Amino acid sequence: MFIAALFIIARTWKQPRCPSADEWIRKLWYIYTMEYYSAIKKNTFESVLMRWMKLEPIIQSKVSQKEKLHYHILMHIYGISKDGNLNPVYETAKETQVYRTVFGTLWERVRMG
Template sequence: KSENSRCWRGCGETGTLLHCWWECKLVQPLWKTVWRFLRKLTIELPYDPAIALLGIYPRDTEMLRHRSTCTPMFIAALSTIAKTWKEPKCPSTDEWIKKMWFIYTMEYYMAMRKNEIWPCVATWMDLEGVMLSEISQAEKDKYHMFARIGGL
Protein backbone atom coordinates (compact mmCIF):
# COMPACT_ATOMS: atom_id res chain seq x y z
CA LYS A 1 0.00 0.00 0.00
CA SER A 2 1.35 3.40 -0.96
CA GLU A 3 1.35 6.17 1.63
CA ASN A 4 1.72 8.83 -1.06
CA SER A 5 -1.53 10.75 -1.48
CA ARG A 6 -0.30 12.91 -4.34
CA CYS A 7 -1.82 12.95 -7.82
CA TRP A 8 -0.59 10.04 -9.91
CA ARG A 9 0.06 12.37 -12.83
CA GLY A 10 2.75 14.10 -10.79
CA CYS A 11 1.21 17.57 -10.66
CA GLY A 12 1.97 17.76 -6.92
CA GLU A 13 -1.63 18.21 -5.73
CA THR A 14 -3.45 15.88 -3.34
CA GLY A 15 -4.74 12.99 -5.44
CA THR A 16 -8.40 12.78 -4.50
CA LEU A 17 -10.66 10.99 -6.96
CA LEU A 18 -12.23 14.30 -7.98
CA HIS A 19 -8.80 15.80 -8.53
CA CYS A 20 -7.44 12.87 -10.57
CA TRP A 21 -10.51 12.58 -12.84
CA TRP A 22 -11.55 16.24 -13.13
CA GLU A 23 -9.56 18.97 -11.35
CA CYS A 24 -5.97 18.09 -12.27
CA LYS A 25 -4.36 20.71 -14.51
CA LEU A 26 -3.24 17.84 -16.74
CA VAL A 27 -6.78 16.54 -17.41
CA GLN A 28 -8.55 19.90 -17.56
CA PRO A 29 -7.52 20.59 -21.20
CA LEU A 30 -9.30 17.41 -22.30
CA TRP A 31 -12.48 18.33 -20.40
CA LYS A 32 -12.35 21.84 -21.89
CA THR A 33 -12.16 20.21 -25.34
CA VAL A 34 -15.17 18.00 -24.54
CA TRP A 35 -17.20 21.08 -23.62
CA ARG A 36 -15.97 22.88 -26.75
CA PHE A 37 -17.35 19.97 -28.80
CA LEU A 38 -20.64 20.24 -26.91
CA ARG A 39 -20.88 23.93 -27.80
CA LYS A 40 -20.22 23.10 -31.47
CA LEU A 41 -23.19 20.74 -31.22
CA THR A 42 -25.21 23.59 -29.63
CA ILE A 43 -25.49 21.59 -26.41
CA GLU A 44 -25.21 23.90 -23.42
CA LEU A 45 -24.41 21.84 -20.34
CA PRO A 46 -23.05 23.27 -17.10
CA TYR A 47 -19.31 22.59 -16.73
CA ASP A 48 -19.90 20.15 -13.89
CA PRO A 49 -18.04 16.96 -12.91
CA ALA A 50 -21.31 15.37 -11.71
CA ILE A 51 -22.46 15.28 -15.33
CA ALA A 52 -19.25 13.94 -16.88
CA LEU A 53 -18.14 11.59 -14.11
CA LEU A 54 -21.44 10.34 -12.68
CA GLY A 55 -23.94 10.89 -15.49
CA ILE A 56 -26.08 13.15 -13.30
CA TYR A 57 -27.67 15.57 -15.76
CA PRO A 58 -29.74 18.63 -14.83
CA ARG A 59 -33.45 17.80 -14.66
CA ASP A 60 -34.17 20.18 -17.52
CA THR A 61 -35.84 18.03 -20.19
CA GLU A 62 -33.87 19.82 -22.92
CA MET A 63 -30.63 18.65 -21.27
CA LEU A 64 -31.89 15.08 -20.89
CA ARG A 65 -32.65 14.96 -24.61
CA HIS A 66 -28.91 15.24 -25.33
CA ARG A 67 -27.87 12.44 -22.98
CA SER A 68 -27.43 9.89 -25.79
CA THR A 69 -24.96 12.23 -27.52
CA CYS A 70 -23.08 13.38 -24.41
CA THR A 71 -22.65 10.06 -22.62
CA PRO A 72 -20.40 8.43 -25.29
CA MET A 73 -18.28 11.60 -25.31
CA PHE A 74 -17.84 11.40 -21.53
CA ILE A 75 -17.13 7.65 -21.58
CA ALA A 76 -14.47 8.19 -24.25
CA ALA A 77 -12.90 11.00 -22.19
CA LEU A 78 -12.83 8.88 -19.04
CA SER A 79 -11.28 5.99 -20.95
CA THR A 80 -8.63 8.31 -22.40
CA ILE A 81 -7.83 9.71 -18.94
CA ALA A 82 -7.56 6.20 -17.47
CA LYS A 83 -5.29 5.03 -20.29
CA THR A 84 -2.70 7.69 -19.37
CA TRP A 85 -3.30 7.47 -15.61
CA LYS A 86 0.31 7.51 -14.35
CA GLU A 87 1.78 9.59 -17.16
CA PRO A 88 2.70 13.21 -16.41
CA LYS A 89 0.97 14.56 -19.51
CA CYS A 90 -2.40 15.75 -20.70
CA PRO A 91 -4.57 13.02 -22.23
CA SER A 92 -4.56 13.52 -26.00
CA THR A 93 -7.53 14.98 -27.87
CA ASP A 94 -6.60 12.69 -30.78
CA GLU A 95 -6.81 9.63 -28.52
CA TRP A 96 -10.17 10.84 -27.23
CA ILE A 97 -11.50 11.25 -30.77
CA LYS A 98 -10.18 7.79 -31.72
CA LYS A 99 -11.99 6.33 -28.71
CA MET A 100 -15.22 8.08 -29.78
CA TRP A 101 -14.78 6.62 -33.30
CA PHE A 102 -14.38 3.17 -31.74
CA ILE A 103 -17.59 3.60 -29.71
CA TYR A 104 -19.35 4.96 -32.81
CA THR A 105 -18.19 1.97 -34.87
CA MET A 106 -19.37 -0.55 -32.28
CA GLU A 107 -22.75 1.17 -31.91
CA TYR A 108 -23.08 1.37 -35.70
CA TYR A 109 -22.43 -2.34 -36.21
CA MET A 110 -24.73 -3.27 -33.33
CA ALA A 111 -27.49 -1.10 -34.83
CA MET A 112 -26.95 -2.74 -38.23
CA ARG A 113 -27.15 -6.17 -36.64
CA LYS A 114 -30.39 -5.27 -34.85
CA ASN A 115 -31.72 -3.52 -37.97
CA GLU A 116 -32.16 -0.33 -35.91
CA ILE A 117 -29.87 2.03 -37.79
CA TRP A 118 -31.91 5.24 -37.53
CA PRO A 119 -31.61 5.80 -33.76
CA CYS A 120 -27.84 5.34 -34.16
CA VAL A 121 -27.77 7.82 -37.05
CA ALA A 122 -29.77 10.35 -35.03
CA THR A 123 -27.32 10.10 -32.13
CA TRP A 124 -24.10 10.24 -34.12
CA MET A 125 -24.75 12.34 -37.24
CA ASP A 126 -23.95 15.75 -35.74
CA LEU A 127 -21.14 14.38 -33.58
CA GLU A 128 -19.53 12.74 -36.62
CA GLY A 129 -19.38 16.11 -38.35
CA VAL A 130 -17.67 17.73 -35.36
CA MET A 131 -15.20 14.85 -35.03
CA LEU A 132 -14.37 15.05 -38.74
CA SER A 133 -13.76 18.80 -38.43
CA GLU A 134 -11.04 18.11 -35.85
CA ILE A 135 -8.95 15.51 -37.67
CA SER A 136 -6.62 15.47 -40.68
CA GLN A 137 -7.76 14.66 -44.24
CA ALA A 138 -6.12 11.21 -44.11
CA GLU A 139 -8.00 10.42 -40.93
CA LYS A 140 -11.23 11.78 -42.47
CA ASP A 141 -10.91 9.38 -45.39
CA LYS A 142 -10.42 6.51 -42.97
CA TYR A 143 -13.20 7.32 -40.50
CA HIS A 144 -15.88 8.86 -42.71
CA MET A 145 -16.21 5.47 -44.36
CA PHE A 146 -18.93 4.45 -41.88
CA ALA A 147 -21.38 7.04 -43.14
CA ARG A 148 -20.70 5.89 -46.71
CA ILE A 149 -21.14 2.21 -45.83
CA GLY A 150 -24.59 2.94 -44.44
CA GLY A 151 -25.53 5.00 -47.48
CA LEU A 152 -26.12 8.04 -45.32
Protein backbone atom coordinates (compact mmCIF):
# COMPACT_ATOMS: atom_id res chain seq x y z
CA MET A 1 0.00 0.00 0.00
CA PHE A 2 2.78 2.39 0.93
CA ILE A 3 4.66 1.76 -2.33
CA ALA A 4 1.50 2.36 -4.35
CA ALA A 5 0.98 5.69 -2.58
CA LEU A 6 4.57 6.72 -3.33
CA PHE A 7 4.11 5.80 -6.99
CA ILE A 8 0.98 7.96 -7.24
CA ILE A 9 2.72 10.89 -5.52
CA ALA A 10 5.77 10.57 -7.79
CA ARG A 11 3.59 10.47 -10.90
CA THR A 12 1.55 13.55 -9.97
CA TRP A 13 4.44 15.55 -8.54
CA LYS A 14 5.23 18.63 -10.61
CA GLN A 15 8.72 18.05 -11.96
CA PRO A 16 11.29 20.85 -11.54
CA ARG A 17 12.18 22.65 -14.75
CA CYS A 18 15.00 24.83 -15.91
CA PRO A 19 13.92 28.48 -16.28
CA SER A 20 14.09 30.04 -19.72
CA ALA A 21 16.66 32.68 -20.65
CA ASP A 22 13.97 35.36 -20.51
CA GLU A 23 13.06 34.40 -16.93
CA TRP A 24 16.73 34.49 -15.91
CA ILE A 25 17.18 37.93 -17.49
CA ARG A 26 14.12 39.30 -15.69
CA LYS A 27 15.30 37.82 -12.40
CA LEU A 28 18.83 39.26 -12.76
CA TRP A 29 17.47 42.63 -13.87
CA TYR A 30 15.27 42.76 -10.77
CA ILE A 31 18.16 41.83 -8.47
CA TYR A 32 20.53 44.45 -9.91
CA THR A 33 17.85 47.13 -9.96
CA MET A 34 16.84 46.54 -6.34
CA GLU A 35 20.46 46.45 -5.25
CA TYR A 36 21.20 49.70 -7.09
CA TYR A 37 18.27 51.58 -5.54
CA SER A 38 18.98 50.22 -2.07
CA ALA A 39 22.59 51.40 -2.46
CA ILE A 40 21.37 54.87 -3.46
CA LYS A 41 19.05 54.93 -0.46
CA LYS A 42 21.89 53.94 1.89
CA ASN A 43 24.31 56.22 -0.01
CA THR A 44 26.77 53.36 -0.53
CA PHE A 45 27.90 51.82 -3.78
CA GLU A 46 29.19 48.37 -2.97
CA SER A 47 28.20 46.07 -5.78
CA VAL A 48 27.91 42.32 -5.64
CA LEU A 49 31.28 41.97 -7.34
CA MET A 50 32.96 44.17 -4.73
CA ARG A 51 31.50 42.01 -1.96
CA TRP A 52 32.74 38.89 -3.73
CA MET A 53 36.21 40.38 -3.93
CA LYS A 54 36.37 40.32 -0.13
CA LEU A 55 36.09 36.53 -0.36
CA GLU A 56 38.91 36.36 -2.90
CA PRO A 57 41.46 34.34 -0.83
CA ILE A 58 38.85 31.68 -0.02
CA ILE A 59 37.57 31.53 -3.58
CA GLN A 60 41.01 31.24 -5.19
CA SER A 61 42.03 28.35 -2.98
CA LYS A 62 39.02 26.27 -4.03
CA VAL A 63 38.54 26.96 -7.74
CA SER A 64 39.80 25.02 -10.74
CA GLN A 65 41.95 26.48 -13.51
CA LYS A 66 38.92 27.02 -15.77
CA GLU A 67 37.09 28.92 -13.03
CA LYS A 68 40.19 31.03 -12.36
CA LEU A 69 40.27 32.03 -16.02
CA HIS A 70 36.58 33.02 -15.86
CA TYR A 71 37.28 35.00 -12.67
CA HIS A 72 40.13 36.94 -14.34
CA ILE A 73 37.95 37.70 -17.35
CA LEU A 74 35.34 39.19 -14.99
CA MET A 75 38.04 41.27 -13.32
CA HIS A 76 39.12 42.55 -16.74
CA ILE A 77 35.54 43.43 -17.73
CA TYR A 78 34.89 45.35 -14.51
CA GLY A 79 38.21 47.25 -14.55
CA ILE A 80 39.71 45.68 -11.43
CA SER A 81 43.47 45.27 -11.39
CA LYS A 82 46.00 44.05 -8.83
CA ASP A 83 48.92 45.90 -7.28
CA GLY A 84 52.35 44.38 -6.52
CA ASN A 85 51.05 42.61 -3.39
CA LEU A 86 48.12 41.04 -5.29
CA ASN A 87 45.61 43.29 -3.56
CA PRO A 88 42.62 44.38 -5.68
CA VAL A 89 42.76 47.98 -6.91
CA TYR A 90 39.42 49.51 -7.85
CA GLU A 91 39.35 52.40 -10.26
CA THR A 92 36.85 54.81 -8.72
CA ALA A 93 35.55 56.37 -11.92
CA LYS A 94 34.94 52.99 -13.50
CA GLU A 95 33.53 51.43 -10.34
CA THR A 96 30.36 53.53 -10.26
CA GLN A 97 29.96 53.32 -14.02
CA VAL A 98 30.36 49.54 -13.97
CA TYR A 99 27.94 49.26 -11.08
CA ARG A 100 25.31 51.15 -13.04
CA THR A 101 25.87 49.17 -16.22
CA VAL A 102 26.81 45.77 -14.82
CA PHE A 103 23.74 44.06 -16.28
CA GLY A 104 24.16 45.77 -19.62
CA THR A 105 27.80 44.73 -19.76
CA LEU A 106 26.99 41.09 -19.07
CA TRP A 107 24.13 41.19 -21.54
CA GLU A 108 26.39 42.53 -24.30
CA ARG A 109 28.91 39.77 -23.57
CA VAL A 110 26.19 37.12 -23.84
CA ARG A 111 24.75 38.55 -27.06
CA MET A 112 28.07 39.04 -28.81
CA GLY A 113 29.80 35.87 -27.53
